[in-house]
Amino acid sequence: xxxxxxxxxxxxxxxxxxxxxxxxxxxxxxxxxxxxxxxxxxxxxxxxxxxxxxxxxxxxxxxxxxxxxxxxxxxxxxxxxxxxxxxxxxxxxxxxxxxxxxxxxxxxxxxxxxxxxxxxxxxxxxxxxxxxxxxxxxxxxxxxxxxxxxxxxxxxxxxxxxxxxxxxxxxxxxxxxxxxxxxxxxxxxxxxxxxxxxxxxxxxxxxxxxxxxxxxxxxxxxxxxxxxxxxxxxxxxxxxxxxxxxxxxxxxxxxxxxxxxxxxxxxxxxxxxxxxxxxxxxxxxxxxxxxxxxxxxxxxxxxxxxxxxxxxxxxxxxxxxxxxxxxxxxxxxxxxxxxxxxxxxxxxxxxxxxxxxxxxxxxxxxxxxxxxxxx
Amino acid sequence: xxxxxxxxxxxxxxxxxxxxxxxxxxxxxxxxxxxxxxxxxxxxxxxxxxxxxxxxxxxxxxxxxxxxxxxxxxxxxxxxxxxxxxxxxxxxxxxxxxxxxxxxxxxxxxxxxxxxxxxxxxxxxxxxxxxxxxxxxxxxxxxxxxxxxxxxxxxxxxxxxxxxxxxxxxxxxxxxxxxxxxxxxxxxxxxxxxxxxxxxxxxxxxxxxxxxxxxxxxxxxxxxxxxxxxxxxxxxxxxxxxxxxxxxxxxxxxxxxxxxxxxxxxxxxxxxxxxxxxxxxxxxxxxxxxxxxxxx
Numbered sequence: 001x002x003x004x005x006x007x008x009x010x011x012x013x014x015x016x017x018x019x020x021x022x023x024x025x026x027x028x029x030x031x032x033x034x035x036x037x038x039x040x041x042x043x044x045x046x047x048x049x050x051x052x053x054x055x056x057x058x059x060x061x062x063x064x065x066x067x068x069x070x071x072x073x074x075x076x077x078x079x080x081x082x083x084x085x086x087x088x089x090x091x092x093x094x095x096x097x098x099x100x101x102x103x104x105x106x107x108x109x110x111x112x113x114x115x116x117x118x119x120x121x122x123x124x125x126x127x128x129x130x131x132x133x134x135x136x137x138x139x140x141x142x143x144x145x146x147x148x149x150x151x152x153x154x155x156x157x158x159x160x161x162x163x164x165x166x167x168x169x170x171x172x173x174x175x176x177x178x179x180x181x182x183x184x185x186x187x188x189x190x191x192x193x194x195x196x197x198x199x200x201x202x203x204x205x206x207x208x209x210x211x212x213x214x215x216x217x218x219x220x221x222x223x224x225x226x227x228x229x230x231x232x233x234x235x236x237x238x239x240x241x242x243x244x245x246x247x248x249x250x251x252x253x254x255x256x257x258x259x260x261x262x263x264x265x266x267x268x269x270x271x272x273x274x275x276x277x278x279x280x281x282x283x284x285x286x287x288x289x290x291x292x293x294x295x296x297x298x299x300x301x302x303x304x305x306x307x308x309x310x311x312x313x314x315x316x317x318x319x320x321x322x323x324x325x326x327x328x329x330x331x332x333x334x335x336x337x338x339x340x341x342x343x344x345x346x347x348x349x350x351x352x353x354x355x356x357x358x359x360x361x362x363x364x365x366x367x368x369x370x371x372x373x374x375x
Numbered sequence: 376x377x378x379x380x381x382x383x384x385x386x387x388x389x390x391x392x393x394x395x396x397x398x399x400x401x402x403x404x405x406x407x408x409x410x411x412x413x414x415x416x417x418x419x420x421x422x423x424x425x426x427x428x429x430x431x432x433x434x435x436x437x438x439x440x441x442x443x444x445x446x447x448x449x450x451x452x453x454x455x456x457x458x459x460x461x462x463x464x465x466x467x468x469x470x471x472x473x474x475x476x477x478x479x480x481x482x483x484x485x486x487x488x489x490x491x492x493x494x495x496x497x498x499x500x501x502x503x504x505x506x507x508x509x510x511x512x513x514x515x516x517x518x519x520x521x522x523x524x525x526x527x528x529x530x531x532x533x534x535x536x537x538x539x540x541x542x543x544x545x546x547x548x549x550x551x552x553x554x555x556x557x558x559x560x561x562x563x564x565x566x567x568x569x570x571x572x573x574x575x576x577x578x579x580x581x582x583x584x585x586x587x588x589x590x591x592x593x594x595x596x597x598x599x600x601x602x603x604x605x606x607x608x609x610x611x612x613x614x615x616x617x618x619x620x621x622x623x624x625x626x627x628x629x630x631x632x633x634x635x636x637x638x639x640x641x642x643x644x645x646x647x648x649x650x651x652x653x654x655x656x657x658x659x660x661x662x663x664x665x666x667x668x669x670x671x
Binding site: 038039041042173199200201202204207208210211212215217218234235238239242243244259263 | 381389507632641
C-alpha cells in the first residue's frame with residue numbers, strides 16, 4: 001500500500017514536472033526588475049504597468065510565433081545591494097529569457113556582472129548614467145538617451161530658453177545624480193554661464209531644503225537645475241515657494257512623473273523638465289498608447305511606462321526576426337535594426353546605447369504636464 | 376542678492392524651525408530614556424504608526440482635528456502595549472535586553488507601515504497653510520512660529536505635570552530609584568506605562584508637525600528623522616531632562632542648518648556627527664543634565 005502510494009506520488013510528480021517544462025517551452029518568460037517600493041516606486045510601478053499592457057496586447061493576438069508572454073516582477077527597492085540579491089536569485093532561473101530593468105543606474109551597475117554571468121540580456125527603460133554602457137558588459141542595453149545627452153539638453157534649455165543667467169545646481173547623492181552633475185559641470189561653461197552654487201541631498205532621507213533655498217537666494221541664483229528624483233524636486237519647490245524664492249526649476253527625466261504634481265501641488269507650476277517621453281504626444285500611435293494606458297492605470301504614462309511597453313515590443317520584433325534564446329536575443333538586438341516604438345526610434349549602437357533618440361520638453365501647467373515649446 | 380546678515384538670520388530661523396520639530400520628538404524620547412536608561416529604538420517607528428494612522432483617517436475624509444487626535448491616541452495606546460509586552464518582562468534583565476526588544480518592536484512597526492501604506496512619500500495636507508511674515512528680507516512662516524509655540528507649551532505642560540501632580544512626582548521618584556519608589560508606595564508598573572504613553576503621544580505630535588511642515592509623510596519620519604535625531608538631541612541636551620531635550624534639539628537643528636548653509640550639504644551628516652562626538656568628549660553629561668539629588 002505504502003509503496004504503491006509512493007510510486008503514485010512519484011508518477012504525479014513526474015507528470016506535473018513534464019507538464020510544467022512543456023508549458024515553459026510554449027511561453028516566453030521575462031522579469032521586470034525595478035523599485036516596487038520606496039521613494040521611486042512610482043517609476044517601478046509604471047514599468048510593470050507598461051510591460052503588462054504590451055504583454056496583454058501581444059497575447060490577445062496569439063503571442064509571438066504562437067508563444068505566450070509571461071513575466072514576473074521583482075523589487076530591487078532602488079538600492080544596489082537589493083538589486084544584487086534579486087539578480088543572484090533570478091539568474092538561477094533558466095526560464096527567464098531577458099530582464100526588463102533596472103530603473104536606477106546604481107542598481108544596474110551593481111547587478112550587471114551577476115546577470116552577465118548567466119548570459120541574461122538586461123534592457124533598461126531608464127538608466128541614464130553615461131558610464132553604464134562603457135563598463136564592457138555584453139548583455140546590457142538601454143532604450144533611453146544617456147545623461148550626457150539629456151543633461152546637456154537640460155543646461156541648454158535653462159540657458160537658451162529660460163534665459164537663466166546665474167544657475168545653481170542640486171543633485172541627488174547617488175550614481176545617477178553624480179553622473180548628471182558631472183555632465184552639467186562641463187556643459188554649463190560651454191554655454192557661457194557658470195554655476196553660482198552646487199548642493200546635494202540624500203534621496204529617500206533628506207526632507208529639508210530650506211538651507212539650500214536660503215543659500216541660493218542669497219547667491220542670487222535665478223535658476224535651479226534639479227538633477228534628482230521627483231520627491232526631492234517637489235519638496236524643494238514647496239520650500240522655495242514658502243521662502244519666496246522664485247527661481248525657475250529645471251530638471252531631467254526622473255522628475256517628470258505625475259507624483260511630482262501630487263506632492264508639489266501649486267509650488268511645482270512652471271517646473272520644466274527634459275524627458276524621453278511626452279505624455280501629451282498627439283501623434284496617432286503615441287496618443288492611442290497613452291489613452292489605453294491611462295484608461296487602465298488612471299494616470300498617464302511617463303517614460304518608465306512607455307519605455308517598458310516599447311521594450312516588450314522590441315523583444316517581440318527580435319524574436320520574430322529569429323532570436324530563440326538569450327544569446328541569439330543579444331545578437332539580434334545588436335544587429336543595428338531600427339525599431340519604431342512609442343518613445344521614438346530605438347537603434348542600439350555597439351555599446352547598447354540609443355544615440356539617435358530624441359528628447360522632449362514638458363512643463364507643469366494648471367496641475368498637468370503639458371508640452372513645452374523650445375526655441 | 377541679499378545681504379550676508381539677512382542670509383544668516385534666515386538660516387537661523389530655518390534652523391530654529393527644524394529644531395523645534397526635533398524638540399517635540401526628543402521630549403517623548405528623553406522621558407523614557409531618562410527614567411529607564413533604555414535606548415528606545417522603537418520611539419520613532421511607534422509614532423510613525425500614529426502619524427500614518429492620522430494620514431489614513433485624513434484620506435478617508437475624517438475632519439483633520441479628529442484625525443490628528445486619533446493619531447496621538449494611537450501613539451499613546453501602542454506604547455502602552457509595547458511597554459507591557461516588550462519592555463516590562465525584561466525590565467530587570469540589564470540594559471542590553473530591552474534595547475534588543477526595542478529594535479524588534481521598531482522592525483515590527485516599520486513592517487506594519489510597509490504592509491499597509493508602503494514606503495513612498497505621500498502628500499500630507501490638513502488644509503493648514505501658514506502665511507509668511509516678512510521682516511526686511513527675512514521670512515518667518517507663521518507655521519514655524521506655531522511649531523515653536525507648541526514645543527514650548529508641551530514642555531511647560533509636562534514640567535508642570537511632573538512637578539504638581541502625584542503621578543508626576545511618582546515619575547520623578549522612579550527615575551531616581553525604582554525599588555525605593557516602590558517602597559514609598561508608587562505604583563511602578565502603572566507609572567512607567569504612563570511615561571511610555573506620554574512619550575508615544577508627544578512623538579506623534581512632533582511627527583505630525585513634521586509632516587505638516589514638509590507637506591509630506593514617509594516612513595523615514597520614524598527612524599532616520601525621528602529616533603536618531605531625538606537621540607542626538609538628548610545627548611547634546613542631557614539625558615532625562617526636558618529642557619535639555621528641547622535645547623539639544625534646537626541646537627541640532629541650528630547645526631544642520633548652518634552646516635548646510637555655510638559649509639556643504641554633501642558633508643552635512645558627517646560634520647554634524649563630528650560636532651556631536653566632539654561635544655560628547657567635552658561635555659558628556661550634556662548641556663542640562665537631569666538634576667538628581669545625590670544620595671549621601
